[in-house]
Amino acid sequence: MLAALPALLFCSCNQQGGGVSSDVKLSTAVDTLSWAYGQNLAEAMSQGALGELDKDRVLQAVRHTLDGKPQPLSQEQTGQAINYLMFLHNAVQMDRSKQMEENMQALQNEYFAELKRTNPNVKEHPSGFFYEVLREGNGPKARLAQRIKFDYRSKLMLSGQDYDQSYGQRDSIIHVVGNPMFPGLIEGFQLMNAGSLYRFYFPYQLAFGERGSGEIPGYTPFIYEVELHEIYKN
Secondary structure: OHHHOOHHHOOOOOOOOOOOOOOOOOOOHHHHHHHHHHHHHHHHHOOHHHHHOOHHHHHHHHHHHHOOOOOOOOHHHHHHHHHHHHHHHHHHHHHHHHHHHHHHHHHHHHHHHHHHHHOOOOEEOOOOOEEEEEEOOOOOEOOOOOEEEEEEEEEEOOOOOEEEEOOOOOOOEEEEOOEOOOHHHHHHHOOOEOOOEEEEEEOHHHOOOOOOEOOEOOOOOEEEEEEEEEEOOO
């Protein structure tokens, strides 16, 4: 069954830039799937409490089990050990997340304190983000669930590195406020009148959160500069 899988699974693995070192040759679908399974297992073992396991003993157990030899642990003992291991692993991951959260919160607090000190035009929103009005429009104000037309550019807040923009990349965006949209932008758009240009400073909690989105890692605060062109009547 595995050998009948599409050749796309393995045909490019040994090409330059395919992600596999030159001394590894994967020439069949079974080769590819077998390697991927082992690689995935090894990557999982490098995280949290799993990184403290004896790798040689793990490999011995895999070979021992695949060879059908008698096991030193009963099914009940194995289950208890795995449950305890997962408990330790989750505890380590939670500690890491808590530390990441505390570190990022401290960096955000420092950034916002400096922003308020050096920029008299910046305002704080009750939700916890900051913004400044670069140009105030005289059109109607945007509301939740209303269709709008806008352009934007975004940066990573702490480094100032450009991230993404619609200008010159695509047509102006037509979208419904809040459908879907991260929390900061939902609140931000409802401050704006048509014709406005605002700059928003979003902490990670009001941007893509602790999980991130796609290639955006968790705990990433953002700056968004948004130009609201038009608001459509519902």
